[in-house]
Amino acid sequence: xIWLDAGTPALLGLDWGSSSLRAWLxxxxxxxxxVHYARQGILNLPDGGFAQxxxxxxxxxxxxxxxxxxxxGMVGSINGWLEVPYLPCPAAMSQLANGLGLQSTAYxxxxxxxGLVKDGPLPDVMRGEETQIxxxxxxxxxxxxxxxxxxxxxxxxxxxxxxxxxxxxxMTGELYAVLMQHSILGRLPATMPPDAGQRDEAFVMGVRTAxxxxxxxxxxxxxxxxxxxxRLERACAADYLSGLLIGEEIQVGMTAMDITPQxxxxxxxxxxxxxxxxxxxxxxxxxxxxxxxxxxxxxxFRLAQxxxxxxxxxxxxxxxxxxxx
Amino acid sequence: xIWLDAGTPALLGLDWGSSSLRAWLxxxxxxxxxVHYARQGILNLPDGGFAQxxxxxxxxxxxxxxxxxxxxGMVGSINGWLEVPYLPCPAAMSQLANGLGLQSTAYxxxxxxxGLVKDGPLPDVMRGEETQIxxxxxxxxxxxxxxxxxxxxxxxxxxxxxxxxxxxxxMTGELYAVLMQHSILGRLPATMPPDAGQRDEAFVMGVRTAxxxxxxxxxxxxxxxxxxxxRLERACAADYLSGLLIGEEIQVGMTAMDITPQxxxxxxxxxxxxxxxxxxxxxxxxxxxxxxxxxxxxxxFRLAQxxxxxxxxxxxxxxxxxxxx
Numbered sequence: 149x150i151w152l153d154a155g156t157p158a159l160l161g162l163d164w165g166s167s168s169l170r171a172w173l174x175x176x177x178x179x180x181x182x183v184h185y186a187r188q189g190i191l192n193l194p195d196g197g198f199a200q201x202x203x204x205x206x207x208x209x210x211x212x213x214x215x216x217x218x219x220x221g222m223v224g225s226i227n228g229w230l231e232v233p234y235l236p237c238p239a240a241m242s243q244l245a246n247g248l249g250l251q252s253t254a255y256x257x258x259x260x261x262x263g264l265v266k267d268g269p270l271p272d273v274m275r276g277e278e279t280q281i282x283x284x285x286x287x288x289x290x291x292x293x294x295x296x297x298x299x300x301x302x303x304x305x306x307x308x309x310x311x312x313x314x315x316x317x318x319m320t321g322e323l324y325a326v327l328m329q330h331s332i333l334g335r336l337p338a339t340m341p342p343d344a345g346q347r348d349e350a351f352v353m354g355v356r357t358a359x360x361x362x363x364x365x366x367x368x369x370x371x372x373x374x375x376x377x378x379r380l381e382r383a384c385a386a387d388y389l390s391g392l393l394i395g396e397e398i399q400v401g402m403t404a405m406d407i408t409p410q411x412x413x414x415x416x417x418x419x420x421x422x423x424x425x426x427x428x429x430x431x432x433x434x435x436x437x438x439x440x441x442x443x444x445x446x447x448x449f450r451l452a453q454x455x456x457x458x459x460x461x462x463x464x465x466x467x468x469x470x471x472x473x
Numbered sequence: 474x475i476w477l478d479a480g481t482p483a484l485l486g487l488d489w490g491s492s493s494l495r496a497w498l499x500x501x502x503x504x505x506x507x508v509h510y511a512r513q514g515i516l517n518l519p520d521g522g523f524a525q526x527x528x529x530x531x532x533x534x535x536x537x538x539x540x541x542x543x544x545x546g547m548v549g550s551i552n553g554w555l556e557v558p559y560l561p562c563p564a565a566m567s568q569l570a571n572g573l574g575l576q577s578t579a580y581x582x583x584x585x586x587x588g589l590v591k592d593g594p595l596p597d598v599m600r601g602e603e604t605q606i607x608x609x610x611x612x613x614x615x616x617x618x619x620x621x622x623x624x625x626x627x628x629x630x631x632x633x634x635x636x637x638x639x640x641x642x643x644m645t646g647e648l649y650a651v652l653m654q655h656s657i658l659g660r661l662p663a664t665m666p667p668d669a670g671q672r673d674e675a676f677v678m679g680v681r682t683a684x685x686x687x688x689x690x691x692x693x694x695x696x697x698x699x700x701x702x703x704r705l706e707r708a709c710a711a712d713y714l715s716g717l718l719i720g721e722e723i724q725v726g727m728t729a730m731d732i733t734p735q736x737x738x739x740x741x742x743x744x745x746x747x748x749x750x751x752x753x754x755x756x757x758x759x760x761x762x763x764x765x766x767x768x769x770x771x772x773x774f775r776l777a778q779x780x781x782x783x784x785x786x787x788x789x790x791x792x793x794x795x796x797x798x
Contacts, residue, residue, distance in 0.1 A: 270682065270691075271698035301657075301694060317694035322656050330651040331644070332626075357595060363688035365718070366595075366725045369626060369642035373596040393690070400691045 157181060158458055160206075160215050161448030164223035165189050165276060170444065171205050176458060178449035182209060190222045190229075198229040199253060206255055216457040217253075218448050220261035221276035224249055229258070234265035234273060240311040241282050245454035261451060264312060272317050276444070277303045280416050281312055283447030284440050294405055294413040296437065298394075298421045300325075304401045306411070316404060318397040324390055333371045333389055342383045348427065350384035354391020355431040358399040367392055394428045402434070413437040482506060483783055485530075485540050486773030489548035490601060491516050495769065496530050501783060503774035507534060515547045515554075523554040524578060531580055541782040542578075543773050545586040546601035549574055554583070559590035559598060565636040566607050570779035586776060589637060597642050601769070602628045605741050606637055608772030609765050619730055619738040621762065623719075623746045625650070629726045631736070641729060643722040649715055658696050658714055667708045673752065675709030679716020680756040683724040692717060719753045727759070738762040 158176040162169060167189040173182040188194065188201045196203075202217075224232035232249030249260040263275030277297050284295055285307060297303045300321035306314040328334040342350075357367050371389045374380035380388055407413065413429075415422040415437045426436040452458055483501040487494060492514040498507040513519065513526045521528075527542075549557035557574030574585040588600030606620050610632060622628045625646035631639040653659040667675075682692050696714045699705035705713055732738065738754075740747040740762045751761040777783055 265698075265702065267702060267704075269685065270687070270695045271702040271704055272694060273698045273701055316691055317698070318690050319656070319693045320690065323652075323690075323693070326651045326655040327648075330655050331647050360594065362595070362729050363721065363725050364690055365643050365645065365648075365688075365721045366641055366729055368644045368648070369597060370595045373590075373598045373642070376598055377590065377592060377596040379592075379596055396688065396690045400688050404687050404691055 155181065157209075157211060157215055159449060159452050160209075160211075160217045161445050161452070162205075162217070162219035162223070163221050163276060163279070163444040163448070164219045164228075165221045166191050168192075169201070169221075169223075172445040172448070173209055173211075174445065174449055178446065180445055184208065190225070190227055198223070202253055202255065202258065214256035216259070216452060217256065218248070218259045218261065218452045218455075218457060220279035220444065220448060220451075224260040224262060225275055228260075230260055232260045232262045234263045234275075237264045237266045237315060238308075238311055238313040239264055239278070241285065241450065242310070242454055244278060244282065245451050248451075248455055259452075259455065259457060261448075264315065266315060272315060274303055274305075274315060274317070277305070277315075278312060279447035279451060280443045281305050281307060281447065282450050283443030283445065284414060284416050285310055286443075286446050286450050292408075292411045294401075294407050294411050295416055296401065296413045296425065297416045298425050299417060302397055304405055304413075306405060314405070316401070318401065320393045320397045324393050327368075327389060328386055333368070333385065342381055342387075346381060346384055347387045350380060350387040351391040351394075351424065351427065352431045353380070354388040354393075355395035355398075355428045357392060358395030358432065364392065364396045367396075390424070391428065391431075394425060395432065398425070398428055398432055398434075402432075415439045416441070416443050418442070480506065482534075482536060482540055484774060484777050485534075485536075485542045486770050486777070487530075487542070487544035487548070488546050488601060488604070488769040488773070489544050489553075490514050490546040493517075494526070494546075494548075497770040497773070498534055498536075499770065499774055503771065505770055509533065515550070515552055523548070527578055527580065527583065539581040541584070541777060542581065543573070543584045543586065543777045543780075543782060545604035545769065545773060545776075549585040549587060550600055553585075555585055557585045557587045559588045559600075562589045562591045562640060563633075563636055563638040564589055564603070566610065566775065567635070567779055569603060569607065570776050573776075573780055584777075584780065584782060586773075589640065591640060597640060599628055599630075599640060599642070602630070602640075603637060604772035604776060605768045606630050606632060606772065607775050608768030608770065609739065609741050610635055611768075611771055611775050617733075617736045619726075619732050619736050620741055621726065621738045621750065622741045623750050624742060627722055629730055629738075631730060639730070641726070643726070645718045645722045649718050652693075652714060653711055658693070658710065667706055667712075671706060671709055672712045675705060675712040676716040676719075676749065676752065677756045678705070679713040679718075680720035680723075680753045682717060683720030683757065689717065689721045715749070716753065716756075719750060720757065723750070723753055723757055723759070727757075740764045741766070741768050743767070 159174045161172045168187050171184040172180050230249050230251040235247050247262040251258045264278050266272040293307045295305045302318040302320045304316050422439040430436050484499045486497045493512050496509040497505050555574050555576040560572050572587040576583045589603050591597040618632045620630045627643040627645045629641050747764040
């Protein structure tokens with residue numbers, strides 16, 4: 149008989165995005181037993197599609213019995229495995245847990261977290277970040293918080309108690325990538341590789357121009373002009389551009405989200421990127437926000453708890469094992 | 474003997490940019506006798522380079538004698554035929570005329586107009602637009618004007634009497650192109666082609682969000698979210714994005730350039746694009762600026778006059794013809 153003890157798998161959580169997926173095998177207390185990473189996002193599926201990927205993961209994990217499975221991210225989008233309708237924001241954690249979609253698989257049901265939508269004059273959507281935010285709520289005592297999730301489509305979200313009350317998307321990461329790869333700003337070949345200090349300096353120089361009060365559109369070209377005028381090392385132009393974009397995001401975010409000292413931001417996401425954001429916050433005269441790391445597994449665990457996915461008796465798994473064996 | 478009468482070629486003017494060139498054969502009064510267009514910008518030169526292109530043009534024009542030649546644009550950049558140093562802004566027309574570079578060719582000297590640079594915390598540069606602005610000065614009675622040159626790198630310039638006193642670049646056209654071609658915003662396939670009215674409506678909807686006071690970075694993603702939420706026809710997403718970018722440019726330009734009613738803007742450039750800008754100005758509650766069309770040939774002619782390139786006696790050309798015949 150298999151008990152849901154520490155060390156015994158109790159939940160398979162997946163963050164299944166556009167270009168990659170992460171899966172976490174967790175025990176009944178949410179402790180991560182195993183991490184699986186694959187470049188098998190919904191846009192890079194192998195032959196056999198979603199079902200094949202799930203089968204590969206379960207085979208690699210050598211799980212011989214059905215397990216509660218919960219996924220978040222683009223797997224629930226119109227191009228995903230099952231389209232799970234967006235929930236309107238504000239949304240409490242309990243509403244997210246009640247809005248799970250249900251895709252049947254050869255290994256039992258796969259539950260999928262819905263995204264959030266904000267309608268109005270500037271519509272906005274998120275898929276996946278709602279789960280990271282729920283994960284952050286669990287590690288954070290504050291009732292009212294701003295959560296900043298840097299990335300391709302950075303999200304700024306307001307959290308109140310156990311609900312997401314507002315959010316806004318900044319295309320910072322994607323703008324940086326397309327401008328570096330495809331615009332004149334990327335055509336500034338490096339002379340010699342700069343050291344980390346020079347790169348940070350160029351980054352901060354970019355961030356600080358956000359203080360000039362002139363929005364991005366009127367500043368972007370300065371990344372080229374500054375190089376032409378020898379005010380910026382060619383090899384540091386990328387860092388300056390990154391600073392321009394992140395500085396703008398923080399300036400706009402801090403103003404638009406009406407952030408009070410009680411609601412000081414917390415950063416959620418990849419370590420190196422969060423550190424760049426910390427540098428930018430301080431360059432703009434703010435406190436450096438704490439970094440919560442990747443809170444997706446914690447969010448999946450909390451949503452699985454709230455949706456009672458972990459409430460099945462241990463024997464259920466045992467029985468199922470018997471059934472498939 | 475060849476007289477510099479109406480109808481007699483007196484100047485070859487060239488606007489030689491990155492991707493294409495335009496050449497105008499003008500008489501002694503600046504009247505255009507012939508227009509030549511080629512996709513032989515400084516980045517698309519044939520074997521034989523700059524000299525070959527110039528030779529082809531002169532051969533096509535069947536000019537059998539040397540002629541004053543004046544070029545503006547990227548031909549004077551570091552990757553051009555001859556690097557002509559930027560002049561600092563503010564710059565009077567007479568300073569531009571005195572700062573011409575001189576490249577010797579098989580057909581006599583090619584004069585090249587210098588670009589302008591603005592140093593300071595946000596450096597900026599232009600090459601080619603200074604000539605268009607000089608051309609606009611000649612057609613415009615007002616002493617103090619804002620000239621808006623829409624394009625890949627839109628320029629907003631302040632003109633006072635016969636001088637360019639300030640300017641600023643907006644990467645509007647390039648941002649639109651890279652976002653449509655390479656970002657998630659371009660991945661919104663059209664269902665059916667919209668009519669012009671629908672497209673204008675989506676464009677104005679984009680422009681109007683500039684009035685919300687939230688800068689571009691916090692609005693760009695709405696182009697995607699609005700389609701996902703069925704608030705915007707997929708096929709009109711490009712027009713909405715164009716509206717977002719042009720609306721931002723105009724909002725920022727009008728504020729940053731501190732435009733007084735006396736200095737109401739005038740549009741210089743391609744007709745269809747200028748008309749879109751007119752629509753955007755009115756959607757933002759401004760007067761529609763007049764359109765001056767392409768003023769590059771007029772600018773080249775005025776600079777040639779100011780640099781005394783047209784002052785050579787007619788017999789000079791006759792003699793030269795005799796010399797080369």
